[in-house]
Amino acid sequence: MEKEKLFEKLKEKHPQTILGSADRFGALEIQVDRNAIADVVRTLRDDAELAFNVLVDLVSIDYSAYPGWTGERFGLAYLFKSLTLGHRAQLKVAVPEGEPVVPTLSGLYANSDWLEREAYDQMGIRFTRHPNLKRILNHHEFVGHPLRKDYPITKRQWLSANESLMDEMEVRLKEKGYE
Amino acid sequence: MGMTGEGFPAVTTRRDAVVSWGQKNSLWPMPFGTACCAIEFMGVVSSVFDISRFGAELVRFSPRQSDLLLVAGTVTFKQAPILRQIYEQMCEPKWVISMGVCASAGGFYNNYCTVQGIDQVVPVDVYISGCPPRPEAILEAVLKLQDKIDRPQAVPPAQFKVKEPHFDY
Numbered sequence: 155m156e157k158e159k160l161f162e163k164l165k166e167k168h169p170q171t172i173l174g175s176a177d178r179f180g181a182l183e184i185q186v187d188r189n190a191i192a193d194v195v196r197t198l199r200d201d202a203e204l205a206f207n208v209l210v211d212l213v214s215i216d217y218s219a220y221p222g223w224t225g226e227r228f229g230l231a232y233l234f235k236s237l238t239l240g241h242r243a244q245l246k247v248a249v250p251e252g253e254p255v256v257p258t259l260s261g262l263y264a265n266s267d268w269l270e271r272e273a274y275d276q277m278g279i280r281f282t283r284h285p286n287l288k289r290i291l292n293h294h295e296f297v298g299h300p301l302r303k304d305y306p307i308t309k310r311q312w313l314s315a316n317e318s319l320m321d322e323m324e325v326r327l328k329e330k331g332y333e
Numbered sequence: 334m335g336m337t338g339e340g341f342p343a344v345t346t347r348r349d350a351v352v353s354w355g356q357k358n359s360l361w362p363m364p365f366g367t368a369c370c371a372i373e374f375m376g377v378v379s380s381v382f383d384i385s386r387f388g389a390e391l392v393r394f395s396p397r398q399s400d401l402l403l404v405a406g407t408v409t410f411k412q413a414p415i416l417r418q419i420y421e422q423m424c425e426p427k428w429v430i431s432m433g434v435c436a437s438a439g440g441f442y443n444n445y446c447t448v449q450g451i452d453q454v455v456p457v458d459v460y461i462s463g464c465p466p467r468p469e470a471i472l473e474a475v476l477k478l479q480d481k482i483d484r485p486q487a488v489p490p491a492q493f494k495v496k497e498p499h500f501d502y
Contacts, residue, residue, distance in 0.1 A: 291446075292446065293411045300445045305445070306445075307443075307444055308443060308444065308445065310410065310445055310446075310447075310448075310449075312410060313411060313413060314414070315414060316414045316418060317414075
């Protein structure tokens, strides 16, 4: 689908929550209200003419050191691709520093579980109704969010005990019927 | 060392000399490989470089069965308690070789998640430089360690003094 048609179709379906669009190096960026991201993404996935069946990536951005930036401090970029129709889309969400909370997509795309956990771990953006929102890369005793621009990059934190990951294992065992 | 008696097939020596002779020529390494240095270690074990010429070819993947911990690769803070636990599971006497710049000093990972040298977690006997080290460097580290086992009373020069780990689990 053409980029302009795609934007018009989305705007028609969600006139209140699609805030605008921009051309980013030839790719279409659609700005969405953060509280409505799950509804818009449901349209992207389920509409037969859009059929975005892959969530390629979820990128969290800290704009605090961005030259000339006046918007909210954090941003999220969702990258989608349709394997059947071959087109792509990028949704952009502004996230305020005081309340970095965004609805989860984990009911729509299975891989958003880990992508959102990474955004939470490294940037401190929380996702409401996420089934298992905990750190994925850093250890559980880590304090702070290292990819934020105000985290000192060489500030190191010791882990005092082994991280056994048995809590993850027990869920898998229960799923497979070994208790 | 000397012969005793007329034609009697025996030699005399000190007991600790025999023990250290046995220890240094039958090191059983346990590779703690976390990065590309571990790939280089495979090259040292296999036939071209052949670490078995120095008696250290019997690679065990259990700390209970080995006496040489060979830390090859980057150690993160998430890995550090695991490394410490593996070191404590090894039986005495035991030695540690820190292979490559990441294990020795953190390498170019000067960031929030990498341990800046495993000597903050376990005591290290021999450090190897390089990224990754040449196989010859690993062989030389084994020879250096054999020297150290042979002469435990020898005091290393001040710049080679082994640091005590400062983080206590």
